Amino acid sequence: MPSPSKRELIVDEALKLFYRHGFHATGVDAIIARAGVSKKTLYSHFRTKDELILATLRKRDELFRNKLMRATERRASEPRDRLLAVFDFLADWFHEKDFNGCMFINAAAEFAEQDNPSHMLSAEHKRLVADYLCEQAELAGARDPVALSHELNLLMEGAIVYAHVMGDKRSAERARDMARMFIDRQFD
Amino acid sequence: MPSPSKRELIVDEALKLFYRHGFHATGVDAIIARAGVSKKTLYSHFRTKDELILATLRKRDELFRNKLMRATERRASEPRDRLLAVFDFLADWFHEKDFNGCMFINAAAEFAEQDNPSHMLSAEHKRLVADYLCEQAELAGARDPVALSHELNLLMEGAIVYAHVMGDKRSAERARDMARMFIDRQFD
């Protein structure tokens, strides 16, 4: 049976390359070269490149949401404060040297059809982030947690686009200021 | 000298294909086939595919901003109302059958480096849209037109991402409701 560490190695390198250069622009040859693995090994773990892309997106989803949850829970202990702390997490993320936007927005751009598996997985990721926000909003005792989570999520997406397309990293602070209005409105 | 109508034909077909399938995934062979033009003709008008991509993005920018301005000015005569009408334009756009997100967000996803010409052109497009919003905010007599235009623009980007990645077309209405708060705040 295939060694799990090889598989992980491949996914990790694919993650970096897909995120930096895009999915279509990254060939499997580049991935195996960086992973130090033969092509046969790659195709023993993944039937096609598309399957590798899906595995990569799943790992990215797991890593990203863990990072988001850890960061916000480290910054703030009260759920209501965590709703704001999400935007501090964004600010840090935007300033990472290899920031290249949201990988799932990028994936949806390259796999435009709504029924494409990679596109669907991207939508699922966004839904899971919104679920986390909703959960925190509930814990905070917001009047309408669902509506609030959608508002905050929409602000996050806007900030990410601003930061990536226009290179304006202050968008995290702007979105944070905007978010405060919607949070406060839930607790008057 | 090359006939202008041929060039236009090529750009128009490239626009459709790039928007629908992405830039890397669309080959020049598909473009010339759809345009009914020989490869030599394409390369007499554009030195490389990248140059064609840039010309395509320039045309998209022109078409999109004209459509945005016409639609908002048709819907509302007062500048302050136009700021809200932008989100009605978004709603209509999201419901077009060939809606595939914002072509410039998609371009920035495929050409991730900030100094890539296509990425820079995408940033410029976003800046020009923000300029239009700022102009309308000024005409409306907003207290801080620059800040308001950034807020509205960020809401627009968020709504677009929501609509494309998650397929949630109601995001235009949600963003509109959110926008009202920031607009009203400028005129108390």
Next chain:
DNA sequence: CTCTATGTATACCGATCTGTTTACCTTGGA
């Protein structure tokens, strides 16, 4: 020691990519 599993390295497949070249056609103007 030997067999088997797992891996590497590499050649190869057919398709497709961007871009060039060749040969031929059509059309308008002097």
Next chain:
DNA sequence: TCCAAGGTAAACAGATCGGTATACATAGAG
């Protein structure tokens, strides 16, 4: 009528694509 401009169709070049196959190395278990 003839010529040049601008076009088409198609072959071609060289690289790269995703994916397969072959040959060989290595290491652990019996």
